[in-house]
Amino acid sequence: MLEMIELEQAQELILALTGRTSPEEVALVQSRGRVLAETVYSVLDVPPFDRSPLDGYAVRGEDTLTGLPAALRLVGEIPAGSSFAATVGPGTAVRILTGSPIPAGANAVIRQEDTQEENGVVQIFRPVRPGADISRRGEDLRQGEELFTPGRVLTPAEIGILASQGIRRIKVFSRPRVALASTGDELKDVGQPLAPGQIYNSNFYTLAAMIEAWGGQTLPLGLVQDRVSDLAEVMREGLASADLVVTTGGASVGTYDVTARAMERAGVEVKFWRAAFKPGTPVICGYKGDKLVLGLSGNPAAAMISAALLLGPGVRKMAGFQGFHPKRVLATSKDEFAKSSGTRRFIRAKVVREESGWSASFPSSQQPGILKSMLGTNALVDLAAGSTLKAGQACNVFLLEEWI
Amino acid sequence: MLEMIELEQAQELILALTGRTSPEEVALVQSRGRVLAETVYSVLDVPPFDRSPLDGYAVRGEDTLTGLPAALRLVGEIPAGSSFAATVGPGTAVRILTGSPIPAGANAVIRQEDTQEENGVVQIFRPVRPGADISRRGEDLRQGEELFTPGRVLTPAEIGILASQGIRRIKVFSRPRVALASTGDELKDVGQPLAPGQIYNSNFYTLAAMIEAWGGQTLPLGLVQDRVSDLAEVMREGLASADLVVTTGGASVGTYDVTARAMERAGVEVKFWRAAFKPGTPVICGYKGDKLVLGLSGNPAAAMISAALLLGPGVRKMAGFQGFHPKRVLATSKDEFAKSSGTRRFIRAKVVREESGWSASFPSSQQPGILKSMLGTNALVDLAAGSTLKAGQACNVFLLEEWI
Numbered sequence: 001m002l003e004m005i006e007l008e009q010a011q012e013l014i015l016a017l018t019g020r021t022s023p024e025e026v027a028l029v030q031s032r033g034r035v036l037a038e039t040v041y042s043v044l045d046v047p048p049f050d051r052s053p054l055d056g057y058a059v060r061g062e063d064t065l066t067g068l069p070a071a072l073r074l075v076g077e078i079p080a081g082s083s084f085a086a087t088v089g090p091g092t093a094v095r096i097l098t099g100s101p102i103p104a105g106a107n108a109v110i111r112q113e114d115t116q117e118e119n120g121v122v123q124i125f126r127p128v129r130p131g132a133d134i135s136r137r138g139e140d141l142r143q144g145e146e147l148f149t150p151g152r153v154l155t156p157a158e159i160g161i162l163a164s165q166g167i168r169r170i171k172v173f174s175r176p177r178v179a180l181a182s183t184g185d186e187l188k189d190v191g192q193p194l195a196p197g198q199i200y201n202s203n204f205y206t207l208a209a210m211i212e213a214w215g216g217q218t219l220p221l222g223l224v225q226d227r228v229s230d231l232a233e234v235m236r237e238g239l240a241s242a243d244l245v246v247t248t249g250g251a252s253v254g255t256y257d258v259t260a261r262a263m264e265r266a267g268v269e270v271k272f273w274r275a276a277f278k279p280g281t282p283v284i285c286g287y288k289g290d291k292l293v294l295g296l297s298g299n300p301a302a303a304m305i306s307a308a309l310l311l312g313p314g315v316r317k318m319a320g321f322q323g324f325h326p327k328r329v330l331a332t333s334k335d336e337f338a339k340s341s342g343t344r345r346f347i348r349a350k351v352v353r354e355e356s357g358w359s360a361s362f363p364s365s366q367q368p369g370i371l372k373s374m375l376g377t378n379a380l381v382d383l384a385a386g387s388t389l390k391a392g393q394a395c396n397v398f399l400l401e402e403w404i
Numbered sequence: 405m406l407e408m409i410e411l412e413q414a415q416e417l418i419l420a421l422t423g424r425t426s427p428e429e430v431a432l433v434q435s436r437g438r439v440l441a442e443t444v445y446s447v448l449d450v451p452p453f454d455r456s457p458l459d460g461y462a463v464r465g466e467d468t469l470t471g472l473p474a475a476l477r478l479v480g481e482i483p484a485g486s487s488f489a490a491t492v493g494p495g496t497a498v499r500i501l502t503g504s505p506i507p508a509g510a511n512a513v514i515r516q517e518d519t520q521e522e523n524g525v526v527q528i529f530r531p532v533r534p535g536a537d538i539s540r541r542g543e544d545l546r547q548g549e550e551l552f553t554p555g556r557v558l559t560p561a562e563i564g565i566l567a568s569q570g571i572r573r574i575k576v577f578s579r580p581r582v583a584l585a586s587t588g589d590e591l592k593d594v595g596q597p598l599a600p601g602q603i604y605n606s607n608f609y610t611l612a613a614m615i616e617a618w619g620g621q622t623l624p625l626g627l628v629q630d631r632v633s634d635l636a637e638v639m640r641e642g643l644a645s646a647d648l649v650v651t652t653g654g655a656s657v658g659t660y661d662v663t664a665r666a667m668e669r670a671g672v673e674v675k676f677w678r679a680a681f682k683p684g685t686p687v688i689c690g691y692k693g694d695k696l697v698l699g700l701s702g703n704p705a706a707a708m709i710s711a712a713l714l715l716g717p718g719v720r721k722m723a724g725f726q727g728f729h730p731k732r733v734l735a736t737s738k739d740e741f742a743k744s745s746g747t748r749r750f751i752r753a754k755v756v757r758e759e760s761g762w763s764a765s766f767p768s769s770q771q772p773g774i775l776k777s778m779l780g781t782n783a784l785v786d787l788a789a790g791s792t793l794k795a796g797q798a799c800n801v802f803l804l805e806e807w808i
Binding site: 028029032044046047048049051053054055056079080081082083097098099100101111112113135139140141154155156157158159160161162163164165166167168169184185186187188190191192194196197198199200201202203204205206207208209210212213226249252253254255298299300304353355357365367368369370371372374375376377 | 432433436448450451452453455457458459460483484485486487501502503504505515516517539543544545558559560561562563564565566567568569570571572573588589590591592594595596598600601602603604605606607608609610611612613614616617630653656657658659702703704708757759761769771772773774775776778779780781
């Protein structure tokens with residue numbers, strides 16, 4: 001077991017111990033935000049035939065180039081979804097709507113606004129070159145071309161392209177199932193009355209929302225007493241039903257023994273305990289079979305921050321995403337942080353992008369229990385052990401926009 | 405009825421004709437991304453009592469300031485969730501865990517790492533000032549303070565704060581129900597075989613995904629033939645079941661009459677027809693009772709762009725969000741757009757934020773039917789009528805990150 005390890009080492013270990021979930025098939029209409037788990041090739045040309053992109057008349061362009069207004073004889077009409085058997089000969093036009101196939105013989109479409117139809121004759125007021133205003137077969141997608149590869153996130157445009165291929169169901173990585181237990185004898189669930197010495201469990205709710213944002217789903221394991229037998233039982237339950245087990249609380253100096261013994265009893269090997277950053281130092285990471293068990297700090301803000309830094313990368317990797325870590329940028333601090341510490345510290349901050357670059361400001365309350373300070377937090381300032389920060393000074397920042 | 409109106413006028417009209425949905429109560433655990441519809445006040449102090457933020461010993465700070473290591477007599481233990489009846493007197497200590505209430509008489513907590521306990525005596529190796537390392541009652545939230553007002557988007561931090569108050573259910577604006585029909589006789593739904601002259605309906609899938617991203621939900625009305633009776637029937641169905649009705653196709657010059665007559669038959673008053681921008685000019689907007697009917701272009705890319713510019717603001721307003729419009733920034737174009745047009749044009753683009761500011765690049769295919777060009781599109785360059793764009797030139801850009 002490793003003790004007091006660096007963030008980067010902990011992240012590396014967690015990523016090494018997690019793999020992508022197995023693919024599942026979902027309906028295209030329910031695939032927004034999911035991550036593609038297969039390579040998709042185009043099975044047909046889009047559009048599948050030369051078609052009109054507007055309402056007007058299919059003509060031979062050469063008939064419109066001289067002697068305007070030209071008078072063309074109307075020889076038919078093609079509603080969208082049908083076709084025209086005859087050929088458009090010299091001096092004739094066929095009425096056409098957006099999406100109608102271009103009839104044989106025609107090589108251009110003139111839009112309705114530039115024409116006038118009366119008694120079977122179409123007056124053409126503008127020239128159209130041969131080839132103009134036709135949506136060519138395959139101009140959007142060519143049959144056989146590679147459209148998407150695994151890891152592609154499905155946004156509306158990808159979904160539309162899959163629909164244009166007639167695809168109704170698609171393989172995506174399953175949402176990682178994260179079993180989530182909250183330890184702490186003082187915890188009550190929301191909606192219950194509080195007894196003296198008790199507080200409401202907020203960690204379950206913040207973490208479940210974060211896990212959802214990372215593309216995972218939460219299986220609630222409820223509240224657990226800080227007892228070896230209870231904890232071991234809950235870990236076994238989580239390992240049996242989920243891809244990853246997370247507990248909050250139970251990783252601090254005073255509770256480590258209980259958690260470590262529970263892990264041992266559940267057959268979980270402890271990989272590391274405690275990480276060299278604040279808040280969130282109390283963290284315990286175990287492993288059984290191919291499943292990770294991660295115990296995070298029970299302090300609300302510390303739980304969120306260590307979840308963003310350690311659990312997030314794991315869940316996003318499992319969900320099939322290609323970027324695992326929060327993005328790092330250089331920012332200018334607007335506030336000062338005068339209290340140096342022997343441990344690297346992540347200051348919860350709000351960054352904005354200004355003309356001159358990123359700037360970071362932060363609330364004065366940075367205690368691990370102050371959840372209110374997480375409101376509006378979209379970044380973490382990375383303050384090295386022994387350092388302080390002056391207003392105006394440059395600092396390293398993790399952007400959390402997609403993470404919290 | 406207005407014709408060929410400016411984007412801004414169309415947006416204003418649409419916002420004037422839409423209101424917030426009625427609130428509904430949801431479980432806190434399912435509230436991520438929803439918009440709060442009530443003002444929430446803190447009903448209790450958080451934490452509700454002075455508590456320990458770490459594992460260690462509750463002491464009288466004065467007993468640790470001189471003569472280190474101090475030896476204090478261990479007089480009890482407070483597991484989290486329980487309380488301690490006796491008082492901590494001079495020269496004594498009480499074993500305490502993270503979250504335990506601070507016992508009477510104690511005024512500081514010393515962390516376990518700075519102590520050693522043996523035979524009922526706790527050796528203290530570091531001084532702690534009175535008041536140190538105590539999480540004070542109400543330091544996170546004070547009973548009676550206003551926490552959130554309507555319009556607040558619920559992210560993990562808000563959800564955690566609501567949980568810390570014991571709140572199990574919360575009032576949010578209902579997801580606007582958008583009934584969505586696709587008109588076009590050439591359309592087939594995915595999973596069905598194509599006949600000659602037919603194409604797959606992609607608009608339903610792109611728009612449903614966009615509506616979901618804006619906080620709405622889609623009620624599918626299926627494929628509709630371009631016939632007055634069919635269209636009117638579908639509009640009635642949509643008006644009866646949804647908060648807003650959207651059709652794609654049927655708003656172009658050649659199909660306007662059918663749609664307008666269908667609207668009339670369904671009791672819908674036409675407010676405007678056609679908007680002065682490309683792609684997406686064919687758009688028809690009607691109104692009945694308190695419900696909007698919006699007909700968008702059937703061309704796939706045009707449908708997405710006009711949806712982002714016109715439907716998005718309406719749905720986001722209905723969903724309770726406070727920002728309705730895509731954000732506007734100044735960018736430097738990396739590409740050129742040489743084809744000037746008599747109509748204002750929105751060029752689908754990809755913008756990135758560089759050291760020197762935003763830069764925009766765009767695919768060469770900008771036809772309204774080319775859906776592929778929407779892949780990676782995260783912005784629209786706003787090109788005025790009659791203008792062209794040179795590489796290196798400044799341009800106005802709408803950011804679509806949250807919109808497409």
